[in-house]
Amino acid sequence: MTKKLEGNVDIEALKLKKGDLVKEVEELCGENLFGCYQCGTCSAGCPFIEDMDLSPDEVIRYIILDRKEVLNSKTIWLCASCFTCAERCPRDINITKIMEALRQIILRKKIDRTDLTEITKDEKETIPQLAFVSLFRKNIG
């Protein structure tokens, strides 16, 4: 099953070695992805599931299978770190941290997801400050 993912990251340029994705993710987040038995609880409770191209459990499977195109999925940027999946996983896997690890793999190569110049003056004046700090922390390396 191949899905067309929307992202704009040149995966080659990230220079991840073959078979290295799961290692890299595990190092960043300290979670054991192989503990996942693909029950789908995480995906069932995710408030953003309808807009995602890969469900959270698919993300885990993609990582394990070294399918690096997961880095081009909308899902990893839609995840707002609400911790619902992490709270409910019967295997105690912190998917919230796995999503962050995937974002970090990209951001740490100095590839930003948000272009600050796109934020308008009106938005800066009306939206609460904590939204901006969160957005920058999540989308800018």
Added chain:
Amino acid sequence: MKLSYYPGCTLKTSAKNLEKSAFAIMEKLGHEMVEMEDWTCCGVVSSLTDDDLMHHLAPLRNLIHVEDAGDEQVITLCDMCYNTLKQTNLRVKEKPDDLETLNLFMDRENDYKGTVKVVHFLEFLRDEVGFDVLKKMVKNPLKGVKIMPYYGCMLLRPREVAIDDAEEPTILKDLLNALGAEVIDNPFKIECCGSYHTIQQKELVMNRAYRITNFAIERGSDAIVLSCPLCRFNLDVRGKEAEKIYKSYKQVPVYYYTQLIAVALGLDPEYCGFDDHAVDPTLLLKKKGVFEK
């Protein structure tokens, strides 16, 4: 006893009304809450990669300032500040090596000894004041006002920092009961409102706001009560905007719990800063006769 308060940047800008109403309540209760000195933004979201110690620096620096001032606890009003400060506090307690590394980066500060307790204001009212005490002080009961409690994420998850049960929280319900309101339950009460996506994916957040609130309206809710400044913006402002997408939808007022307490205790509505909302929160209170007593 003087209580140390950590505001965070949003309480000083777009959520001044949350701060003002909280201070009014504390004064009424006879507690002296004082803004801590020398605070900085905590960074809002907790560091989620294990090697990223850098983003624990800001929360830790604030905790050190509290400790150095001789305070045992620090009270926050913003849910996200609460969550972030508390997660850092936990991490350095669980991983002394990390604390040692972090302490190396503190030039002006002393080393952190780990004595500070991070407390959310709502938690303080429940555990230190007691909702039964508040109940006895109510002058204008919120009688006949049907309200849905909305918790969002940061008070409940991750479990280690939660102030209540992660799946079936009751703290806002218990508070509303004490204030005399009628509580409307809603399974969406613990679902994320869309958070920072409110900047770049407005429609997504409008949709979240609509889904959460509409369910409450269908169950008879007149209003929503919550605690987080970002949730307030998303449910109130983006919810109002959602009226354009969903034709029969009519946004209901969104209150901070502190505003409802202030109203119920009969404090001057001036303290509530009701002007800063997209849907005027005073109309419902007038209609239900809460204000006119």
